[in-house]
Amino acid sequence: MKKIYVIGIGAGDPDHLTLQAVKALNEVDAFLVLDKGEEKSGLTRLRRDILDAHVKDRSFRIVEARDPERDRDTPDYAPAVDDWRRRRADLYERFIARDLGENECGAFLVWGDPALYDSTLGILDEIAGRGAVAFDHEVVPGISSVSALLAKHRTGLNRVGRPVQITTGRRLAEGWPEGVDDVVVMLDARQAFTRHLDQDLFIYWGAYVGTEDEILVSGRLREVSDRIEELRSEARARKGWIMDTYLLRRD
The missing domain is CATH 3.30.950.10 (Tetrapyrrole methylase, C-terminal domain)
Incomplete structure (x- = not known):
């Protein structure tokens, strides 16, 4: 069974990570990192800084994918968010299916705490409901903003x-x-x-x-x-x- 960690990494300071989060990071074979464009490249750099600071074994893989754009101009807010989440779910599902071997462990690094103002857990529920890929997942809480x-x-x-x-x-x-x-x-x-x-x-x-x-x-x-x-x-x-x-x- 493939395993996914959803790891809360705090608000930006590498010292925000809990001991539980550090332990989980060191069990991961592949991390999915979403590219949000040149303007937000600092967010990707912060994630890499966290891995450099806390992961001892450098054999892990980083899989990068372009984050889907959300239509922020439409007055129909809820449908636009639903569409964006569906396209993100497609990305996450491909990562689990194609980039993780059997019995390997993947991870999503979530700003703050995964349970507060974040879509990752809901997206994983949607993927599980599709039934196309089997996986187990564990949530590691983090320091929220x-x-x-x-x-x-x-x-x-x-x-x-x-x-x-x-x-x-x-x-x-x-x-x-x-x-x-x-x-x-x-x-x-x-x-x-x-x-x-x-x-x-x-x-x-x-x-x-x-x-x-x-x-x-x-x-x-x-x-x-x-x-x-x-x-x-x-x-x-x-x-x-x-x-x-x-x-x-x-x-």
Whole structure:
């Protein structure tokens, strides 16, 4: 039986890896690394840095494939995501079927934690449901961007007896979630926090957390919003991409 590890590798710092993750890395015969284009080549380099730092036996193979493009301009968000996930599933299925020998072990290196805001586990479920290739898989948790962000800001995710919601910029743009005062927002391309300047909110914001390009800002939202927009725009222009996360906290 072929085996797949889904390994959480943290937010970007090679030191984020757990001992369990390091052990799993050293059992892998082949890693699938998706090429996201020249602009995001730094993400591929970070993965290679992690392997250089933690894998003792250099006999493993790296299989590269071009990550399918997602249509980000269509108003039909859900169908576009479904199509993108299907094409990714085709890539993953080919990797398992063609690039792994019987009884070999393959791995997907997942930013942050595989169970939080990532599609890998759902895609593997889809492949298993197709029934064309047999494999077993194991999930290794990692340090999420949320955990890394809050550690950098030296604050906690929750307050006593109060709920937390993790959502997207798309959802936050539609309105503040009911029944919560602490909201974590992942990858907000729309900068939806600017729609809530009328509320008394505190923000803990970070981009490229755990990497050499890390940027952190915290403060009253209405006082630091312009600064975050400026930093975000400059960073995106300089690198061609940005990954950011933030916690909004209502008094």
